[in-house]
Amino acid sequence: MTDPNHPSDPNRPPDPARPTDPDRPPGQDPLGDPNQPLGPEHPDHLREPTPPTHPYYQELEFLTPREAPVRFAVRYGEDHRPPGRPGVLARRATLGAGAPVLQYRLPSSAQGDPHAYALLERETAAAVALERRYGGAKFGAVFARIVGFDLTAAEPFVLYRPPTGRPLSEWAGRLGAEDQERITGQLAMAVRLLDEADLVHRAIAPDTVRWDGARVRLCEPYAAQRAGEAREPFGGAPWASPEQRAGQGVVDPRDDLWSVAELAYYLLAGRPDRGEGPPADLADYRRLAALGQSGLFAARAADRPRPADLMRLLHVPDPLATGIGAADPLDRWRTEYDRQTARKRAATGGAPPGGEPRRDGTEPPPPDPRPARASLRDRLFGGGDAFRPTAPVPPAPAPPPPPRGRMCPHCLLPVEYDERLLVTIDAKGNRIPLDLSAERRPGHVADALRKAYHLCPHTVDGDEEHELPVPYLTNGEPLSVALVGSSSVGKTHLLAAMLGEVELGGLEPYGLKCRPLNPEAHRTFVRERVQRLKEGRQLGRTGQQTFARFADGLLVSAGGARPRPVVFFDLAGEDLAQDGEVGRFLMGVDAFVFVLDPLRALRLPGLDPVREQSGLRRRDLGDEAFTTVLNRIPRQRGGLVAAPAALAVNKSDLVRFEPVVDRWLGRALPGRHDPDAVREESRDAYAFLAHHAGAAWLKPFDDCADCTLHFVAATGGQARDDRFPHGARPRRVLAPLLSLFALCGLLPGAEPGEGIVR
Numbered sequence: 001m002t003d004p005n006h007p008s009d010p011n012r013p014p015d016p017a018r019p020t021d022p023d024r025p026p027g028q029d030p031l032g033d034p035n036q037p038l039g040p041e042h043p044d045h046l047r048e049p050t051p052p053t054h055p056y057y058q059e060l061e062f063l064t065p066r067e068a069p070v071r072f073a074v075r076y077g078e079d080h081r082p083p084g085r086p087g088v089l090a091r092r093a094t095l096g097a098g099a100p101v102l103q104y105r106l107p108s109s110a111q112g113d114p115h116a117y118a119l120l121e122r123e124t125a126a127a128v129a130l131e132r133r134y135g136g137a138k139f140g141a142v143f144a145r146i147v148g149f150d151l152t153a154a155e156p157f158v159l160y161r162p163p164t165g166r167p168l169s170e171w172a173g174r175l176g177a178e179d180q181e182r183i184t185g186q187l188a189m190a191v192r193l194l195d196e197a198d199l200v201h202r203a204i205a206p207d208t209v210r211w212d213g214a215r216v217r218l219c220e221p222y223a224a225q226r227a228g229e230a231r232e233p234f235g236g237a238p239w240a241s242p243e244q245r246a247g248q249g250v251v252d253p254r255d256d257l258w259s260v261a262e263l264a265y266y267l268l269a270g271r272p273d274r275g276e277g278p279p280a281d282l283a284d285y286r287r288l289a290a291l292g293q294s295g296l297f298a299a300r301a302a303d304r305p306r307p308a309d310l311m312r313l314l315h316v317p318d319p320l321a322t323g324i325g326a327a328d329p330l331d332r333w334r335t336e337y338d339r340q341t342a343r344k345r346a347a348t349g350g351a352p353p354g355g356e357p358r359r360d361g362t363e364p365p366p367p368d369p370r371p372a373r374a375s376l377r378d379r380l381f382g383g384g385d386a387f388r389p390t391a392p393v394p395p396a397p398a399p400p401p402p403p404r405g406r407m408c409p410h411c412l413l414p415v416e417y418d419e420r421l422l423v424t425i426d427a428k429g430n431r432i433p434l435d436l437s438a439e440r441r442p443g444h445v446a447d448a449l450r451k452a453y454h455l456c457p458h459t460v461d462g463d464e465e466h467e468l469p470v471p472y473l474t475n476g477e478p479l480s481v482a483l484v485g486s487s488s489v490g491k492t493h494l495l496a497a498m499l500g501e502v503e504l505g506g507l508e509p510y511g512l513k514c515r516p517l518n519p520e521a522h523r524t525f526v527r528e529r530v531q532r533l534k535e536g537r538q539l540g541r542t543g544q545q546t547f548a549r550f551a552d553g554l555l556v557s558a559g560g561a562r563p564r565p566v567v568f569f570d571l572a573g574e575d576l577a578q579d580g581e582v583g584r585f586l587m588g589v590d591a592f593v594f595v596l597d598p599l600r601a602l603r604l605p606g607l608d609p610v611r612e613q614s615g616l617r618r619r620d621l622g623d624e625a626f627t628t629v630l631n632r633i634p635r636q637r638g639g640l641v642a643a644p645a646a647l648a649v650n651k652s653d654l655v656r657f658e659p660v661v662d663r664w665l666g667r668a669l670p671g672r673h674d675p676d677a678v679r680e681e682s683r684d685a686y687a688f689l690a691h692h693a694g695a696a697w698l699k700p701f702d703d704c705a706d707c708t709l710h711f712v713a714a715t716g717g718q719a720r721d722d723r724f725p726h727g728a729r730p731r732r733v734l735a736p737l738l739s740l741f742a743l744c745g746l747l748p749g750a751e752p753g754e755g756i757v758r
Contacts, residue, residue, distance in 0.1 A: 060095070062148035062159065065131040067606040067657060070148065072096045076103075084203065085222050087116040092162070101147050104220070105157035117156065117726050119222065124149045124158045125666050126199055126221040128657045133197055139319045142190040144220040152717065156726070160220055165212030168263065172206065173270035177287065179211075180267045185316040186216045187260045192307035195253035196320055198227050198663065202251075204259035205239035206266060225251045226667045238262045238275025242299050254301040257310060261296040264288060330660060333687035340686075340702070347638030348705050406473050409480045409550060409567055410466050412588040413458040417473050421455040425520075431455070431467070449474070451519055469518040469565075471555055476564040479744055480550070481737075482586060484700075485595035486625045487573030488616070490650040492539050493714040494595055495570050496529040497730035498737055499552060503530060506734050507556075509671040511748035512741070517553030517565055525552040536727040538719040542572045556741075558748045566746075576625040579632065586632055591740040592645040594626055594700040598654050601693040607654060610718065622696025630703045640705040644743035646736035647700045649685055653713040653731065660684045664711045665731050669738075673750050678708055678739055685709035708739040 060074040077092035087110035093103050104123075110116050127146040134140035147159040168183070175183070187204065194201055201224055208219035223234050233247035234240060241258035243249055265279055266272050268287060273279040278297040282288055291297070294305050294313055311318050408415050422434040434452050439445050453467040472478060483491040501507075502514050503526060516522030529551075532539060550567040557563040569589065575582045599607055599616045600623065611617065636642045655661050664681050686709055689697055701707045716729030742750035 060093075062150045062157075064148050065128050065135065065146055065657075069609065072099075083207070085119075087113060088120065088222075093159075095147075100162050101159045102162055103157050103159050104222075105155045107155055111726065114727055114729065118729070120156055120158065121151055122666070123220065123222045123224065124151060125657065125662055126224040127158065127160070129197055129199065129659065129662060130193075130221070132657075132659065134193060137319065139189065139193070142186055142193070142216055143218055152725070154725070158220075163210050163217055163219075165210035165215075165217060167207050168209050168211055168267065169206035171211055172266060175211075175267055179213075180264070180287075181314075183211060183216055183267065184260065184264045185311070185314045187263065188257070188307060188310045188314055189316055189319065190216070190218055191253060191256040191260060192311055192318065192320065194224075194256065195227070195307045199224050200227055200251045200253055201256050202234050202240070202244060204256055204263065205235070206263065206272075209263065227251050227253055229667055231255075238273045240275075241301065242276060243301060249301075252301040253307055254304040257296060257304050257307060258301070260310075261291060264291060265297075330684070330687035330691055333690040334683050336690060337683045337686040344638070344640060344705055347640060349638070406468075406478065407588060408456045408458065408466075408468060409478070409569075409588060410585055411456060411458050412585065413456075415454070415456055415458070415468065415473065417454065418457070421457060422449075422470065423453050423455055423467060424451070425453060425467075431465075453518070466549065469521070469553060471517055471563075472553070472565045472567070475555060476562040478565040478567065478590075479556075479746065480567050480569065480588070480590045481593060481740060482569040482571075482589045482591075482629075483593045483595055484576055484625055484629050485573060485597070485650075486577060486600070486623050487541065488614075489573065489595045489597040489600070489623070490714050491570055491573070491595045492529070492542050493533060493728075494593075494648065494650055494712065494733060495551060495568055496533045496539060497714040497728070497733040499525065499554075499568075500530040500534060501730060501734050502554065507738075510673060510738060510741075511558050512746075513557050515555045515563070517555055517567065522552055522554075533715070533728045536724045538722045538724065542570055556746060558746065564746060573625050577628050579628055583629070583632065586629055587634060589633075589643060591643055591744060592629070592700070592704070593736050593740070594623075594645060594647045595650050596623065596647060596689075596697060598649065598651050601689065601697045602655065603692050604655060604658075610654060614718075620694040620696065622694065622699055626699050627696075630699060638705070641703050642705060644740055645700050645704040645707040646739050647685070647698075647707055647709045648712045648736045649689070649710065650712055650714055652711040653716050653729075654718075656713075658688070660688050661711050665713065669732055669735060673738065673742055673747055675742070675750070678735075678742075681711070681735070682707075682709040685711055706743050708736070708743075710735040710739070712736065 057073045057075050059071060061069065061071045063069055072095040075094045079089045079091045082088060082090040082104065085104070087106065088104050089107050090102060090104050093101050095101055104120070106116055106120050124146075127144065128149070130140070130143050131146050134143065135145070144163070145161040147161060149158040150156060187209070191201070191204075199221070201218060201221055203219060203221075203223040210217045210219075225232065227250075229251050231244055231247045231249055231251050233245060235244055237245065239259050239262055241255050244255050244258075262273060262275065265282070265285070265288060268285055269279075269281075277299045278292055282292045282297065290313060294310065295303050296305065296310065298304050305313065308318060406415050406417075407413070419436070422436070423431040424434050425431055431453070434448065436445055436448055439448070449470045452470045454470050454473055455465070455467045459465045483495055485491050507514055529539060549569075551570040553565055553567040555563040556566050569585070571582070597616070598604075599611050599614065600619050603618065630641065633641050633643065652661055652665050656665050663684065670677065686698065686701060689709075701709065710732065712733050712735060713729070713731035714733055715724055716731055717724050717726055738747060741747040
């Protein structure tokens, strides 16, 4: 019986291909030569739909490695579970008129594990980075060639060209000396290329490396990590190094060289080694003598040669020795960043922010003489004789009395602590006077004050009555932080993501401890903002206000130092863009986070579909909220704004595959403050914005004496129907906050005023 789907059957229905491409001869593989770069494949032709004309076919849309959208008719094979990739399903597929691909996808059943999605995203980023960097060179054939991807699909996936050749496990004991040397040399070259891309493959083994008689091909980079990140345990003996198997230390390119050494031994000896150090019979193999003497079999990565050194030892030409590709267009803007920081350093004389006068032009109020009677403050913090417990109680160490004067962050007037102005606030928002004069138990007094409020005495006609958490007045110097940006740039999501990371202990590696400034208010913020975001729900827009109130507050302490109140303002973009009364508090804000939206700022065509979907338009004139706020803040340091600032490129996940963005967004924050890394990220972000956006978007950097720049992602994806389909995945959201803490002297190990212009 004739199979109507067999290629030789004349009655076989025509394969539905993508729309006709006049530049491609009939029958030619639409993916082109597997040794050549994919390119956009005439994306203008591929945007038109290709309706399937045969029941075996479906339609598949995805992005090429250059993020050009394409659409193909597709026919799928059977699913199977690939080894070493838990949760992922693999299947062969045929695109268009007959282009075979391999698809790895994350099925709905595996999406309850956020780590599984993160691994697929990390793999895709590594594959795209390698394709963009080396896809145009013949030596790029040593890597798996990515065809496309869609990480926003209901079942996210990545597509690769099918591999050629056979696994090295099938060649053991069958290869001559010349082929063995070629394989070892090409593997060393692959590790050298990975090293240059700041990647470590971590899955080089006999079953994952193929040989076709001319070249090796590594498997898909599903286990790849960035060099310098904490090692995640992966692999088994002998192919993975002891440090990699144990997950000790940080990822090093020389982790892959261990695998190369073990493969070289395996091909020559015909059997694997035990994988704990140099093979016991290494001296029996003269052809491995040079590798053994180089330290390639050393158990520690630090004792092995660098990839370039190994290539010289093997007499393998280094394809990167003369450089490949065009010059980086961002380099001129990195030089401009250096010039601008030098300009600001000259203008300010390098004076730290703390050395300037108060921005409201007033002097701190002198402390009042201590009252004759023992006040509630004296009884709580010590210093009075009127209160003596009837039973002997061991004296508890008491912090020094806080300064008598604190500036109200709302009305910018000094507030004196007055126990007659203490209140609590009930569930309906009613202010209830709090009288603790009869309370004789210090612990009860302290607990009551922890949850109490202090009325601001400066409410005047037309002002909204307001109050301050008592800990704001009874601890160290407060720090107020305002998030600035137009409506829908993601300020609220960024603040919720920041405080969510704080709630999970994200500041503890930096020596910081955090407590709520007011427990009930913090609990409400966590429930209504942080928890909703953690559940993958989109947050509502911040409503306009008639009076600026801070959204949440923390008590932040380092070591044994006195805690400092940190309060966060999150106002509607409309309020910030108008020069009205609601924004008058800005003149007293201590630090700013300017939130930039790539959809409004960047001249990248790949963002156009998202702009169209969200109804946003690109603006060459910058963010109007930036301009309004910066024009309102007093200038004191050489005509620059003295308040430290951070410019956060939010929604960076939209441009995550741009090499300079991927360099930072693709790695976790380090566990310690590194001013050099902060400067490098600022330099890269400045260059990226200067190249792809108008100069007006860099106004915060131009106007502020100290301004760092950061790539962040508050949600990690676009919302659909008010939900994030694959959950909210914040990236590097603490980077702007840590930078401000360093500039304001709150971060251990950072000098106060340690900014980019020092």
